[in-house]
Amino acid sequence: MAKPTIANVAELAGVSQATVSRALRGATNVTEETRIKVQRAADQLNFTLSKSASALASGKTMRVILLVSGKLNEWFNSGVLQGVYEELAPVGYDVTPAFITDRSELDRFFSQLPKSRNADAIIISSFQLMPAMRDQLQAIDLPTVGVNVPAESGYFDASISIDNSSAMTMAVRLLRSLGHTNIAFCSDYIPADMVYNTSQRTQAFADAAQANATDGITFSLLTADAHDAPLSKSDLASQLTAKLLSLPERPTAVCVETDQVAIALVKELRKQQLNVPEDISVLGFDDAEIAQAADLSTIRQEPIELGRIAGRKVLQLLRNEPLEHPHELQDPLLVLRNTTSRIDSGAAPAE
Amino acid sequence: MAKPTIANVAELAGVSQATVSRALRGATNVTEETRIKVQRAADQLNFTLSKSASALASGKTMRVILLVSGKLNEWFNSGVLQGVYEELAPVGYDVTPAFITDRSELDRFFSQLPKSRNADAIIISSFQLMPAMRDQLQAIDLPTVGVNVPAESGYFDASISIDNSSAMTMAVRLLRSLGHTNIAFCSDYIPADMVYNTSQRTQAFADAAQANATDGITFSLLTADAHDAPLSKSDLASQLTAKLLSLPERPTAVCVETDQVAIALVKELRKQQLNVPEDISVLGFDDAEIAQAADLSTIRQEPIELGRIAGRKVLQLLRNEPLEHPHELQDPLLVLRNTTSRIDSGAAPAE
DNA sequence: TTGTATGCGTTATCAA
DNA sequence: TTGATAACGCATACAA
Numbered sequence: 001m002a003k004p005t006i007a008n009v010a011e012l013a014g015v016s017q018a019t020v021s022r023a024l025r026g027a028t029n030v031t032e033e034t035r036i037k038v039q040r041a042a043d044q045l046n047f048t049l050s051k052s053a054s055a056l057a058s059g060k061t062m063r064v065i066l067l068v069s070g071k072l073n074e075w076f077n078s079g080v081l082q083g084v085y086e087e088l089a090p091v092g093y094d095v096t097p098a099f100i101t102d103r104s105e106l107d108r109f110f111s112q113l114p115k116s117r118n119a120d121a122i123i124i125s126s127f128q129l130m131p132a133m134r135d136q137l138q139a140i141d142l143p144t145v146g147v148n149v150p151a152e153s154g155y156f157d158a159s160i161s162i163d164n165s166s167a168m169t170m171a172v173r174l175l176r177s178l179g180h181t182n183i184a185f186c187s188d189y190i191p192a193d194m195v196y197n198t199s200q201r202t203q204a205f206a207d208a209a210q211a212n213a214t215d216g217i218t219f220s221l222l223t224a225d226a227h228d229a230p231l232s233k234s235d236l237a238s239q240l241t242a243k244l245l246s247l248p249e250r251p252t253a254v255c256v257e258t259d260q261v262a263i264a265l266v267k268e269l270r271k272q273q274l275n276v277p278e279d280i281s282v283l284g285f286d287d288a289e290i291a292q293a294a295d296l297s298t299i300r301q302e303p304i305e306l307g308r309i310a311g312r313k314v315l316q317l318l319r320n321e322p323l324e325h326p327h328e329l330q331d332p333l334l335v336l337r338n339t340t341s342r343i344d345s346g347a348a349p350a351e
Numbered sequence: 352m353a354k355p356t357i358a359n360v361a362e363l364a365g366v367s368q369a370t371v372s373r374a375l376r377g378a379t380n381v382t383e384e385t386r387i388k389v390q391r392a393a394d395q396l397n398f399t400l401s402k403s404a405s406a407l408a409s410g411k412t413m414r415v416i417l418l419v420s421g422k423l424n425e426w427f428n429s430g431v432l433q434g435v436y437e438e439l440a441p442v443g444y445d446v447t448p449a450f451i452t453d454r455s456e457l458d459r460f461f462s463q464l465p466k467s468r469n470a471d472a473i474i475i476s477s478f479q480l481m482p483a484m485r486d487q488l489q490a491i492d493l494p495t496v497g498v499n500v501p502a503e504s505g506y507f508d509a510s511i512s513i514d515n516s517s518a519m520t521m522a523v524r525l526l527r528s529l530g531h532t533n534i535a536f537c538s539d540y541i542p543a544d545m546v547y548n549t550s551q552r553t554q555a556f557a558d559a560a561q562a563n564a565t566d567g568i569t570f571s572l573l574t575a576d577a578h579d580a581p582l583s584k585s586d587l588a589s590q591l592t593a594k595l596l597s598l599p600e601r602p603t604a605v606c607v608e609t610d611q612v613a614i615a616l617v618k619e620l621r622k623q624q625l626n627v628p629e630d631i632s633v634l635g636f637d638d639a640e641i642a643q644a645a646d647l648s649t650i651r652q653e654p655i656e657l658g659r660i661a662g663r664k665v666l667q668l669l670r671n672e673p674l675e676h677p678h679e680l681q682d683p684l685l686v687l688r689n690t691t692s693r694i695d696s697g698a699a700p701a702e
Numbered sequence: 703t704t705g706t707a708t709g710c711g712t713t714a715t716c717a718a
Numbered sequence: 719t720t721g722a723t724a725a726c727g728c729a730t731a732c733a734a
Contacts, residue, residue: 003468003711005710005711005712006711006712007711015720015721016720016721016722017711017712017713017721017722018713018714018720018721018722018723019719019720019721021712021713021714022713022719022720025713029719029720030719030720031719031720034719034720046490048463048468048469049468049711049712050407050468050469050710050711050712051403051412051468051469051712052402052403052404052406052407052412052468052469052710052711052712053403053407053710053711053712053713053726054711054712054713055403055712055726056401056403056404056407056710056711056712056713056725056726056727056728057711057712057713057714057725057726058712058713058714058726059713059726061402061403063447071433072429072432072433072436073426073429073430073432073433073654073655074429075424077429078423078424078425078428078429078432079424081423081424081429081448082422082423082424082450085423085448085450089449094447095447095448096414096445096446096447097432097436097446097448098440099433099436112399113399117354117399117400117401117402117403117727118399118401118402118403139397260640263644289611289640289641290640290641290644293614293641293644293645294644294645303424304424356726356727356728357727357728358727366704366705367704367705367706368705368706368727368728368729369704369705369706369707369728369729369730370703370704370705371728372728372729372730373703373704373729373730376729380703380704381703381704382703382704385703385704400727400728401726401727401728403726403727403728404710404726404727404728404729405727405728405729406710406728407709407710407711407712407726407727407728407729408709408710408727408728408729408730409710409728409729409730410710410729468711
């Protein structure tokens with residue numbers, strides 16, 4: 001038999017289609033005896049329910065879309081996917097990833113997006129909230145949960161984000177307690193049509209700077225020059241290094257938007273005969289695998305955990321369970337390795 | 352209107368449902384005029400075709416499953432996903448990832464696997480081909496393409512794999528040309544129920560060793576002791592280092608199954624006061640991001656490209672196009688950085 | 703080129 | 719607890 005249907009199973013088991021359907025889905029109102037009988041028949045025919053037919057009949061697709069900015073193999077995105085999958089797959093949901101890099105793709109995605117037809121929920125990760133997107137988000141009649149989205153957004157039914165503000169406050173405090181009084185924040189240029197950016201971190205740093213601006217402390221914001229094609233990390237690093245060294249007074253500590261850029265920056269600084277961390281401390285952001293390999297001090301965020309939390313929120317929304325805290329912030333963790341030290345310490349750091 | 356159906360669009364456009372269906376899918380036999388009229392009506396109603404209904408009616412799910420061993424956020428797996436997605440998404444296919452870590456999950460996956468019901472094709476990445484799996488593969492009546500699967504497998508309709516044999520031959524040649532005469536290969540212990548392993552690489556190294564075994568050259572295979580829970584990379588590295596150092600004659604060069612383990616090994620060796628690469632050369636496998644950060648010499652494989660190729664093969668199979676070379680091997684590339692050098696060179700490597 | 707009518711494989715309502 | 723039957727929303731053979 002090419003493709004057994006529920007009817008074949010029903011016939012073989014000697015019951016009705018409806019009973020087969022109930023038995024196979026684990027409904028309560030089926031005798032244990034019949035259930036076993038049906039299961040046996042299904043196994044014998046190598047039968048599985050068709051998701052398409054189930055979806056059509058029930059109105060539930062058992063699928064949730066994960067929309068990420070940037071590529072699926074980026075550290076953050078793949079981690080979120082893993083986390084979401086861990087929570088949703090065990091309860092029968094498929095997770096269909098989609099990614100988007102520029103504005104036009106975003107528009108296309110949302111216009112084609114099944115307004116409630118092809119998914120039961122949608123998770124949106126790390127998007128800048130542009131006006132156009134807000135409208136489209138509001139037009140969606142699906143449960144929507146955000147990952148690393150701006151705090152002020154009431155555009156999602158739920159969200160989980162890292163606390164950038166807390167992260168940058170911690171970073172500034174750390175560097176100050178190490179004696180640094182001239183601190184910079186480095187970030188890449190953000191094209192206007194970019195769907196994601198780390199501007200939240202930049203802003204959070206600026207806020208933290210302002211809160212600490214009273215005494216003789218200098219804060220600087222360094223951003224790469226505008227460019228069309230994305231810069232390689234090393235080109236970006238050398239540009240940032242040049243800017244860093246051309247400041248009136250060279251900062252003794254820099255926070256960098258991501259580990260990748262931070263590591264490239266460390267390499268470039270060392271190439272310029274500056275010792276890290278003796279001459280200048282560098283603090284990354286993410287604690288990706290490379291941070292450990294490069295012995296980089298950094299601020300940890302945990303994409304897998306963010307994904308899990310997002311997945312759980314989706315499940316709650318799907319079950320119409322009330323969310324106590326629909327919008328959550330996750331506390332970051334400072335991870336100190338070998339690229340940060342006291343300003344006045346000329347000694348080599350301990351191994 | 353809550354959920355517009357094709358009937359609503361038909362009514363608004365003043366045509367039949369069939370025409371709407373044809374127009375929206377870009378069928379040829381529709382007047383440009385009607386197509387525009389229909390499109391306008393669809394836009395106005397914010398209508399999108401229901402994938403479930405389409406799938407049920409047409410028998411095509413427009414979905415392909417990507418089954419990987421290990422987690423979705425691993426470097427190789429997420430790269431393959433990205434590559435597959437790049438090829439399939441533009442032509443309308445969803446890619447649904449699934450991952451599996453042990454044998455029991457594998458069995459469950461295959462038993463629940465829609466024998467041709469819930470996907471149009473399946474891509475299987477990096478699985479060891481166990482007997483149980485062979486049977487199940489043969490039972491699948493879907494196009495099946497493998498990524499990094501054993502060469503001898505005629506169990507897939509198509510496949511794309513890295514050429515482990517060529518990789519290890521290159522590695523051995525490189526190390527020999529650098530003057531090394533005592534070369535080891537390091538790998539983790541592989542639990543019996545593991546669905547994936549790097550044993551192909553180990554075997555390829557053994558083959559390469561045999562091909563070079565004539566003169567006074569020593570090859571060793573080092574494997575971690577059996578363990579239940581996965582070892583941390585650093586624990587694994589220290590165990591491998593211990594084995595390495597307890598050999599009658601310490602090898603001057605080691606190939607390691609993955610970059611991760613190689614980097615941990617380098618750290619451990621240096622902790623043991625051995626200079627890398629002056630005293631001992633280390634060669635990784637993958638050329639993941641961390642390899643560059645750690646300045647590791649390694650053998651590059653490109654998961655994204657593998658994914659793209661797999662995606663294209665799926666498309667060809669789905670279109671019933673004949674594949675000239677259903678089973679392909681990809682040539683690896685040697686990437687020399689700072690963990691390999693001549694055996695007789697005591698000088699520090701150039702920056 | 704367009705319309706009509708049927709079927710795709712389930713779920714859900716209702717009755718038994 | 720089980721069975722009969724009507725949706726579910728679309729694709730497609732066939733007719734016009």
